[in-house]
Amino acid sequence: MFHWLEKNPFFFALAVFVTIAFAGLVEIVPNFAQQSRPLIGTTPYSTLELAGRHVYIKNSCNACHSQLIRPFKSETDRYGDYSLSGEYAYDRPFLWGSKRTGPDLMRVGNYRTTDWHENHMWDPEKVVPGTIMPAYRWMFVNNTDIDTAYAEMLTIEKFFGVPYNKPVPMKDGTTKIIKMGATLNEARMMALEEAITISHDMKNQDVIDAVALGRIPEIVALIAYMNSLK
Numbered sequence: 001m002f003h004w005l006e007k008n009p010f011f012f013a014l015a016v017f018v019t020i021a022f023a024g025l026v027e028i029v030p031n032f033a034q035q036s037r038p039l040i041g042t043t044p045y046s047t048l049e050l051a052g053r054h055v056y057i058k059n060s061c062n063a064c065h066s067q068l069i070r071p072f073k074s075e076t077d078r079y080g081d082y083s084l085s086g087e088y089a090y091d092r093p094f095l096w097g098s099k100r101t102g103p104d105l106m107r108v109g110n111y112r113t114t115d116w117h118e119n120h121m122w123d124p125e126k127v128v129p130g131t132i133m134p135a136y137r138w139m140f141v142n143n144t145d146i147d148t149a150y151a152e153m154l155t156i157e158k159f160f161g162v163p164y165n166k167p168v169p170m171k172d173g174t175t176k177i178i179k180m181g182a183t184l185n186e187a188r189m190m191a192l193e194e195a196i197t198i199s200h201d202m203k204n205q206d207v208i209d210a211v212a213l214g215r216i217p218e219i220v221a222l223i224a225y226m227n228s229l230k
């Protein structure tokens with residue numbers, strides 16, 4: 001029936017284009033629906049979490065780790081629910097990744113804890129013998145750049161409508177407000193408060209002392225970010 005099409009390069013190319021374009025639209029168009037972004041229960045990152053995300057990107061963790069769980073049983077058994085596009089509404093840039101040298105980290109906050117990360121980032125080999133993940137000891141010394149995180153929050157709130165200081169709907173019907181400091185100093189104070197809570201679960205005395213003195217080592221921000229991945 002379609003033999004004439006195979007003999008006509010122009011219409012054949014056109015038919016291929018239309019078929020692929022239609023298949024593409026079927027995948028893409030639903031994502032523009034109002035309900036699909038952001039997914040209920042997805043909240044913007046707090047100041048410290050966002051700073052931790054910068055630490056993650058700066059150290060190229062995404063070169064070895066994906067943040068995208070595919071809808072296969074082998075993945076959902078291991079990592080939890082598969083990813084939905086609306087969960088990435090506040091991720092700029094996306095960190096889906098295309099290579100899994102290490103495991104996916106999309107929901108790592110559900111099954112790893114602050115002290116686990118602390119030990120693992122200091123010496124991965126001691127926690128998981130045989131691992132090829134490098135140690136990141138400088139994060140226990142370097143200061144977190146809160147100012148850049150705050151600058152990003154101001155920008156995404158203003159230009160992308162990220163709902164800081166506004167109620168965000170949660171899955172259980174309640175709402176939650178993620179606060180953004182009114183000034184840089186307030187943002188620094190809020191980040192420090194978060195850091196103090198996290199340092200209570202840490203053992204490294206240098207890090208605990210630093211936080212008590214008002215300085216936030218990068219490891220604390222990174223752990224805040226890891227714990228937020230759920």
Ligand code: HEC
Nearest residue numbers: 056059060061064101102103108124128131132133134136
């Ligand atoms: C060279 C590749 C590589 C890089 C770069 C890398 N990792 Fe890993 N990572 C691994 C491998 C392999 C594992 C699995 C073995 C293990 O747990 O150490 C892993 C495991 C992990 C785990 C445990 C996940 C789980 O489900 O058990 C976390 C958390 C993690 N990495 C975080 C990070 C962070 C944060 C960075 C950046 C600072 C980073 N990784 C950079 C390779 C890497």
